[in-house]
Amino acid sequence: MWNSISGRSLPAIIILAAAAEGALAQRMAPVPGIPIDHKLTIEKCGGCHKTDQNGMMGRLSFMRTTPEIWQQTIKRMMRLNGVVATPAEVREIVQYLSNNNGLAPEELETAFWEVDHSLPGHQYDHVPSAVGTTCNYCHTIGRVLLQRRTRDDYEKLASFHVGLFPGAENQFRPRRTQQSSWEVPARIDDPGPNGVVSIAPARIDMKAPYPIDTVIDYLAKNQPLITPEWTAWKATMATPKLAGTWAVSGYQAGKGKVFGTLTIQATGAADEFTTKLQVYYPAKDVTLTRTGKGIVYTGYSWRGRESAESKPAASADPGSNPTEWREAMVVSRDGNGMHGRWFWGGYDEFGIDVTLNRLGSQPMVLGTDLYSLQSPTTSRELRIFGANLPGNLKPKDIDLGPGVTVTRVVKATPSVATVQIAVTNSLPVGIRNVSIGSATAVKALAIYDKVAYIEVTPDASMARLGGAVAAKQYTQLEAIAYAAGPDGKKNTDDDVRLGPVPANWALEELYSTPDDDDVKFVGSVNDSGLFTPAGEGPNPARKKQSNNYPTNNWGDVWVDATYSAGGVALKSRSYLVVTIPQYIRYDQPEVSK
Ligand code: HEC
Ligand code: HEC
Incomplete structure (x- = not known):
């Protein structure tokens, strides 16, 4: 009898036994994951990622993401872990994993800009600040937003970062110490009632969670592996029947509206298509014809590419008539609409935002x-x-x-x-x-009635020097006219957008560093609002820095637009940062091949 052993230790024994039983139950319970039943995946990946009796494969079963990230991970498996696979095999595995462990349309929509390569505003705006500062240091935050994993897998993701890129530790668990106060910024308090400002050495809370702990809590809670959206989507997922003719309407910054048709043809593979495109730019009186192909992932997520029949003559305008562009689109629930972006350029900074509607015989x-x-x-x-x-x-x-x-x-x-x-x-x-x-x-x-004001879009943008080693990143600016709206007042909610207007463009010095004369070095803006950055440098003509090295052509400037409406000069400006090339880039063009 338990109670005959010792009355005093009974509660301790019960607690111990309960704990052991709990641990056992935890070990026996099937781990919530997504079974992997694809022969080639198991063959190529199963050597290291073991499958358990429930069909759960290490790591693979515990995450969902986009084709791009699956592709990126497999590239790393090949680079670092000696996985050998042909492009066709990788393609089959990426297709399987994107369908079996993909994202629901609603989940992709929150950060579609990651796959359509539009470069929206400030990335920190899309997540709480702890996630931004911890995870946006080396790559886009879109990559993080397009993950759905178990808590355990987020922990492994963090460990993989620290193991392979030890620098991540500075973001994940920044060093904190009480002793060496010179490393700790002082705290300057607001003036008290008597107007005295107090300066105190900052107290660091040694027990506070590290940024990575906060981030893992956030991700495990907000981006879990199993969600109602995914469960619902997966249950009815089918390959959309896209063959047919689609009406295209779109908009390209600097070039205006685009109208045309995309004809989609079925191929032997249910989720692969070939395309024929014709689009017309009314403002430029230019027609482009293209042929291409597309793949549909996860039943709705189009990745394609469209090429010119013959290589277009070299043009001074990189925003027009590229040899090839890539496409990322989402198919609507009813299968009769698509929207997304067709993009090109050294940094995919040029693109057409498109909406497609299936064409029947109706007008x-x-x-x-x-x-x-x-x-x-x-x-x-x-x-x-x-x-x-x-x-x-x-x-x-x-x-x-x-x-x-x-x-x-x-x-x-x-x-x-x-x-x-x-x-x-x-x-x-x-x-x-x-x-x-x-x-x-x-x-x-x-x-x-009349143009009340103009606004330059984007209101802030970034270009990158290039031309010798790296590609230039251009910026296309536009001056958009507005009417004051029914209330007759400018800058109120009822203002009406009147479309782009031809403005006069100029760069102007922004006084951030004395005498740096950025405006002479960063590049130039043409009559259509296209900013072309200068070469990478270093530029010997540029003022020496304090360390006496000549610096390159980077800088920040205002881009001014002036438009004259009814004899009144309307002005607007935009902030432009011109920075150095991005020497490490992540791109997975294979997903649209
Ligand atoms: C030779 C062993 C080996 C093989 C084979 C292998 N992997 Fe891995 N895999 C690893 C290791 C080690 C890690 C952990 C480090 C890392 O993430 O790079 C990992 C991690 C992963 C992760 C988690 C990455 C993340 O985003 O957190 C995924 C997903 C993955 N592998 C997929 C695959 C796929 C798909 C294949 C087959 C095409 C494959 N692996 C084949 C060793 C292997
Ligand atoms: C020190 C730089 C650095 C920081 C900070 C960083 N990452 Fe990464 N991350 C990388 C690199 C580099 C890769 C790409 C690895 C490769 O080449 O395959 C990556 C890849 C990823 C991937 C794709 C997984 C894969 O298998 O390739 C995810 C998801 C990710 N990071 C999430 C995060 C999250 C979440 C945070 C914040 C907690 C974070 N990253 C912070 C450098 C960083």
Whole structure:
């Protein structure tokens, strides 16, 4: 009998026994993971990543991510761990893992900019600051946001960083010590009631969690392996039937709107397609034709590439007519829409933001060449882009809302109607739909009284020196006009965007470092707002630094735009940092091959 041994130690024994039982139960319980049942993956990876009796494979079963990260990891397995696989085998494994251990559409959407290579604002804005400062030091935060793992696997991810890149320790567990106070910044308190500022040596809380502990807590809680979104998506995941013709409408900064069609053809493999593209830039009167291919991962995530039939002649404008571009798009739930970005350039800084709609036999209106019309306008030509538009189009078939009259149909083809319009006086400011018959483009055309102000976009940007060793990173700026909106006041919520306007562009010194004359060295901006950075340097013409080494062409400047509207010069400016090339880059172009 237990209680006959010793009354005093009974509680201790019970606790011990309970603890042992708990540990045993934990060991026996199936680890929540995602079984891997793919022959080639097990063959190539199973030597080190063992499969247990439940089909759980070490590491692989406990994470979900994008094709790009699967590709990157496998490259490392080949580089460091001697995995041998042909490109076709890697492709098959990446496809399997992206489908079996991928992300649900909602999960990808939160950081789609990581895969479409648009470079949005400040990366720290997307996560709590502890995650930003700890994990955004060496790579984008998008890579972190596009992970779903178990807590244990996040811990292993952290250990892998410290093991392979010991520098990570400075972010994960920065050194802290009470003794050497010179390493600890002093704390300067706000002036007290008597106006005295006190300076005290900072107290470091030696018991506070390290940044990595906070980050792992955050990731385990907010980005767990199993989520309702993934469970729901996986249960009904199917390869979308994309074959057919798609209407394309898009926008490229600096080049304006884009309209066209993408024809998608099925191949022998259910999730692989070939493509034929034709797009037209109304503002430039330029047509591009391309052929390409695409792969659909996880039932909705398109990665493709599109190439020119013959290599285009070298152009002074890197933003136009590239030999090849890559594509990242997401297919909508109903399988009839796609949206994403087609991108190119040394840093993928050029791109077309696109929306695709499946074309049937019904007419479709995509948009207009103009962004806005002033009230009043006596006579102006407007092109309306679409598909399956009626041949015998009459003015009465076209609806641009009250006060905007179509006076004449100049020309009508199935994809573009050219019409003459008149706009009456004193129309309310706002954005209108454009309809032909029962087909409508929503919020396609603005009506305004006058341009109230312009704004340069992006309001802050970064370019990189290059040309000799590394590629240049360009920046395309645009001046966007706005009307004040119904309240007549500038910079309020009801302001109406009127589209890009041709501005005069200039660089101006930003006084950050005395006499550094950045504006003479960083590069130049052309009439279309394209900033071209200078060469990498070092530049002997540049003022010596205090250590007497000539420095290179980096710097920060203002980019000024001036646009004259009705005799008034409207101005806006944007902050531009011109920095050195990025010498280490992560890119997985293989996922669209
Ligand atoms: C020779 C042994 C070996 C083989 C074979 C191997 N791996 Fe690994 N794998 C490792 C080691 C060691 C680590 C931990 C260090 C690291 O992450 O690089 C690891 C880690 C991983 C991780 C976790 C990485 C992360 O993001 O945290 C994944 C995923 C992975 N391997 C996938 C694969 C795949 C897929 C294959 C087969 C194509 C494969 N491995 C084959 C040794 C191997
Ligand atoms: C010291 C630099 C550094 C810091 C800090 C850092 N990373 Fe990384 N991380 C890397 C490098 C380098 C790789 C790419 C490894 C390779 O070449 O395959 C990587 C890869 C990754 C990957 C992809 C996994 C894979 O298998 O390649 C993830 C996810 C990731 N890091 C998450 C994080 C998180 C979360 C943090 C913050 C806790 C973080 N990183 C902080 C350098 C860093």
